[in-house]
Amino acid sequence: MSSTNLRILLKARPQGRPGPEHFQRAEEPRPAPQQGEVLVRHRFLSLDPYMRGRMSDAPSYAAPVALGAVMEGECVGEVVESRHPGFTAGDWVRGARGWQQWSAAHGSTLVKLPRQVGVSPSAYLGVLGMPGTTAWIGTTEILQPRPGECFVVSAASGAVGGVAGQIAKHMGARVVGIAGGAEKCRFVTGERGFDACVDHRGDLATALDEACPSGIDCYFENVGGAVQAAVFPRLREFGRIAFCGxxxxxxxxxxxxxxxxxxLVRKRLRLQGFLVNDHPRAWKQWGETGATLLRDGRLRFREDVVQGLENAPEAFAGLLEGRNFGKLVVAL
Amino acid sequence: MSSTNLRILLKARPQGRPGPEHFQRAEEPRPAPQQGEVLVRHRFLSLDPYMRGRMSDAPSYAAPVALGAVMEGECVGEVVESRHPGFTAGDWVRGARGWQQWSAAHGSTLVKLPRQVGVSPSAYLGVLGMPGTTAWIGTTEILQPRPGECFVVSAASGAVGGVAGQIAKHMGARVVGIAGGAEKCRFVTGERGFDACVDHRGDLATALDEACPSGIDCYFENVGGAVQAAVFPRLREFGRIAFCGxxxxxxxxxxxxxxxxxxLVRKRLRLQGFLVNDHPRAWKQWGETGATLLRDGRLRFREDVVQGLENAPEAFAGLLEGRNFGKLVVAL
Structure with missing residues (x-):
């Protein structure tokens, strides 16, 4: 078992695209747990778009990562040694432990994962974790699609969008995804069971008109830019947008x-932003609901697994450009 | 009693500012009521910003006025002759009867006004009518200010804004108006009792920072443009905007x-548009609540009365430029 802890630190704040030049590797001895702490061997690190905000020192809802500090991120891992009564060696846990291989975490900062048969522990970073919970809140609390309504979600092959569309489908909506490229679109209508998927690299306006002939009731916004500009004028009266990112x-x-x-006046639209952190009860709700749906085969997910912590910076840059296909995680 | 009916017709659809050249006067004989109809002598015509939309044939929530047809508008007037069992001569009524002096209206299209002591019937076009009801919905249903929150409303000396701010004040908010010019601002803080009022003709950004040092929780949007651009970045977390116009x-x-x-994501904002016509129950609610507040001296209003139907086109053009001071009505 390695006695060093590889860590990825924030080296510089990017203006524009982040790349490996904004990060720095560092090694330190594997930490030793103090009383109340748990030594965790990280097995998977989650890479998510919100991390771009943490690299910037512009005002936001969360403080930025300090220069020279380890990058923030959620991990799942195995307990190797416990000095906290709530954990024992062999437990699987989740926590915001950063881009590193090991951590000594106080037990109160960790969530013990249920022993779910047939699901990789990495699922607790994606479909059953923060992205899935985000999809649950945006769909069931913010958008509240009604049966027969047209529900559009961008980044539909991604961690949040894919779950949002499946939840909306279970609520009776007609679900149209937006994704980049024919392969992702086929996956969204095939594997994920959406009613349609349009490729934002083509003539998006025409494709949306065809996929949503009566207009759009709900839009789950993950991307902004040209996709937002195409969706916005197609909203129907009483339409709403959940702003996730x-x-x-x-x-x-x-x-x-x-x-x-x-x-907004003419069509009586509602535009509403939300953050998963404001909805602590939704984690448990979705954890239970999502696990049931998974067990029943009514919820599908896909992971894009990158091997090795040293490859996280480049993989993160690709995430912001849509180069991943499914929930992006790093296997350590 | 005049035997002719002066009417103002829509002559042309303006591109930009509407003026007298877009309207046309016409005279026809005073109409005779048929069975079920009521002959109404219009006494006041309401002029409201929404009428600009009716002059355009761009897609909207309501059909445009046809070229050559009488302009749409709400009136209050006196019943001169009734062939409907619900009305008798001498009753005061309100209805969407258009820019004209007389109409023969089916009784079902008219609302009989209560005999309210001490309020001009024109109040049922403003503080107790559509604008007051609009203020009631936007404030109590869309924005829902909580005690101590900072509530900002534009066009604060106008028909809707003035009522919205007073309702928010009764709900315990700190109320800041935005109006054009020192005289209107003095009126808003003096007569209307707002906590502060800033002049959008000055340095609006600095004035808003001074009037709302912790930021803005609720914004009742009546104007858009530079005012919206100054308010938007000053919204606090969980802030909301009611889009009225x-x-x-x-x-x-x-x-x-x-x-x-x-x-919207970073601050979890909610932006929501609304139209008074979608809230039929609010008319009665506000009619009763507003009348009580007026009677108790807890609600103030101001009218800007223009004499003569022939002056309506120019007065309407001025309304879109903020030249009125208080609810604009035409006395016929």
């Missing part, structure tokens, strides 16, 4: 303007 | 872009 714009400085908002 | 942009073609919407 706008990943296509995260590297754009300054941020581009948005749509004229008079349509 | 954007009168500063109604003559702008094409419509200018709006703000980048990533702030």
């Amino acid at each position: 706008m990943v296509a714009e995260y590297n754009q400085i300054p941020a581009p303007p948005g749509p004229n908002l008079m349509a | 954007m009168v500063a942009e109604y003559n702008q073609i094409p419509a200018p872009p709006g703000p980048n919407l990533m702030a």
Whole structure:
């Protein structure tokens, strides 16, 4: 068992696209747990678009990662040694432990994972973790699609979008995904069971008109940019948008303007942003609901697994450009 | 009693500012009521920003006025002759009877006004009518200010804004108006009892920072344009905007872009448009609540009364430029 702890630190704040030059590797001895702490061997690290915000020191809902500090991120891992009564060696846990191989974490900062048969522990970073819970909140609390409504979700092959569309489908909506490229679109309508999927690399306006001939009732916004510009004028009366993220714009400085908002009056639209952290009860709700759906074969997910912590910076840059296919995780 | 009916017809659809050249006067004989109809002598005509939309044939929530047809508008008037069992001569009524002096209206299209002591019947076009009801919905249903929150409303000396701010004040909010010019601002803080009022003709950003040092929780949007651009970045976390109208942009073609919407995620904002017509029960609610507040001296209103139907086109053009001071009505 390695006695060193490889860590990825934030070296510089990117203006535009982040790349390996903004990160720095460091090694330190494997930490020793103090009383109340648990030594965790990280097995999977989650890479998510929100991390782009943590690299910037612009005002936001969360403090930025300090220069020289380990990058923030959620991990799942195995307990190797426990000095906390709630954990024993061999437990699987989840926690915001950062881009590193090991950590000594106070037990109160870790969640013990259920022993779920047939699901990789990495699922607790994706379909049953933060992205799945995000999809659950945006769909069931913010958008609230009604049977027969047209529900559109961007980044539909991704960690959040794929779950959001499946939940909306279970709620009776007609679900249209937006994804980049024919292969992702086939996956979204095939494996994920959406009613249609349009490729944002083609003529998006025409494709949306064909896929949503009566207009769009609900839009789960993950990307912004040209996709948002195409969806917005197609919203129907009483349409709503759940703003989860706008990943296509995260590297754009300054941020581009948005749509004229008079349509909100004419069509009585509701536009609402949300963050998973504001909804602590939703984690447990979705954890149970999502596990049931998985067990019953009514929820599908796909992971894009990158091997080795040293490859995380480049994989993260690709995530912001849509180069991943499914939930992006790093296997350590 | 005049035997002719002066009417103002829509002559042409304006591109930009509407003026007298887009209207046309016509005279016809005073109409005779048929069985079930009521002959109404119009006493006041309401002029409201939404009428700009009716002059355009762009897609909207309501059909445009046809070229050559009488302009749409709400009136209050006196019943002169009734062939409907629900009305008798001398009753005061309100109805969407258009820019004309007389009409023969089916009884089902009219609302009989209560005999309210001490309020001009024109109040049923403003503080107790559509604008007051609009303020009630936007404030109590869409924005829902909590005690101590900072509530900002534009066009604060106008028909809707003035009532919205007073309702928010009764709900315990700290209320800041935005109005054009020192005289209107003095009126808003004096007569209307707002906590502060900032002049959008000055340095609006600095004035808002001073009036709302912790930021803005609720914004009742009536104007759009530069005012919206100054308010938007000052919204606090969990802030919301009720979109009632954007009168500063109604003559702008094409419509200018709006703000980048990533702030909706970062601050968990809610932006929601509404129309009074979608809330039929609110009319009665506000009719009763507003009358009680008026009677108790807890609600103030101001009218800007223009004499003569022939002056309606120019007065309407001025309304879109903020030249009125209080609810604009035409006395016929």
